[in-house]
Amino acid sequence: MLDHMAIEKSYLLTSASPCNGFLHSDAMLDYMHAMDALGMLIFEMLAHGLGLPHDYFSKNFEEKEATMIRINRYPPCPLPSKCLGLGSHSDPHTLTILLQDEVGGLQVLKKDEEWVGIRPLPNSFIINVGDTLEAWSNGRLKSVVHRAVVNKEKQRFSIAYFLSPASDMVVDSPSQLIDQEKTLKDTFLLHGHNSEES
Numbered sequence: 168m169l170d171h172m173a174i175e176k177s178y179l180l181t182s183a184s185p186c187n188g189f190l191h192s193d194a195m196l197d198y199m200h201a202m203d204a205l206g207m208l209i210f211e212m213l214a215h216g217l218g219l220p221h222d223y224f225s226k227n228f229e230e231k232e233a234t235m236i237r238i239n240r241y242p243p244c245p246l247p248s249k250c251l252g253l254g255s256h257s258d259p260h261t262l263t264i265l266l267q268d269e270v271g272g273l274q275v276l277k278k279d280e281e282w283v284g285i286r287p288l289p290n291s292f293i294i295n296v297g298d299t300l301e302a303w304s305n306g307r308l309k310s311v312v313h314r315a316v317v318n319k320e321k322q323r324f325s326i327a328y329f330l331s332p333a334s335d336m337v338v339d340s341p342s343q344l345i346d347q348e349k350t351l352k353d354t355f356l357l358h359g360h361n362s363e364e365s
């Protein structure tokens with residue numbers, strides 16, 4: 168079952184992570200399959216909202232060799248302002264489905280360059296549009312810049328599932344999303360933020 172999935176594990180700040188048992192487990196594979204299904208549903212809703220055929224995005228995700236999962240662990244830090252949790256970045260993929268625990272630490276950069284904390288909500292996912300989907304939608308969907316900060320008391324976990332189409336697929340904006348105001352050139356004007364992570 169693993170052969171069509173690329174699994175990347177990343178333990179931030181430590182290599183002694185209690186996540187080890189989860190990797191390669193049935194629970195992990197079940198989780199990834201559930202995220203694939205949720206991702207396709209979201210793609211269909213986005214396509215509908217953009218006036219595109221319902222499978223416009225989702226039909227490109229048969230190949231999953233570039234889709235990956237990452238488990239992030241952020242240990243507590245006595246001097247949080249001096250610690251790098253996960254630095255400022257946008258996700259380069261299409262969609263990120265992020266599950267975070269109750270600790271909190273995710274922040275999003277608003278247009279006015281202010282960082283705002285994303286309060287954890289029980290039983291919920293955070294869905295990020297990535298750079299590839301921003302380009303694919305000719306800039307209609309925005310890839311958001313975000314980071315994760317740490318705190319003094321509690322360790323924090325998050326699980327990020329990054330959906331990607333086949334790695335050799337040419338991402339081309341549909342003609343329905345190109346007009347006088349949104350010329351195709353805009354597609355390539357992705358914000359210059361660093362996508363060093365993910």
Ligand SMILES: O=C(O)CCC(=O)C(=O)O
Nearest residue numbers: 239267273315325327365
């Ligand atoms: O841990 C978080 O809340 C953010 C994780 C993230 O942005 C990532 O893994 O790309």
Ligand SMILES: [Fe+2]
Nearest residue numbers: 257258313365
């Ligand atoms: Fe991210």
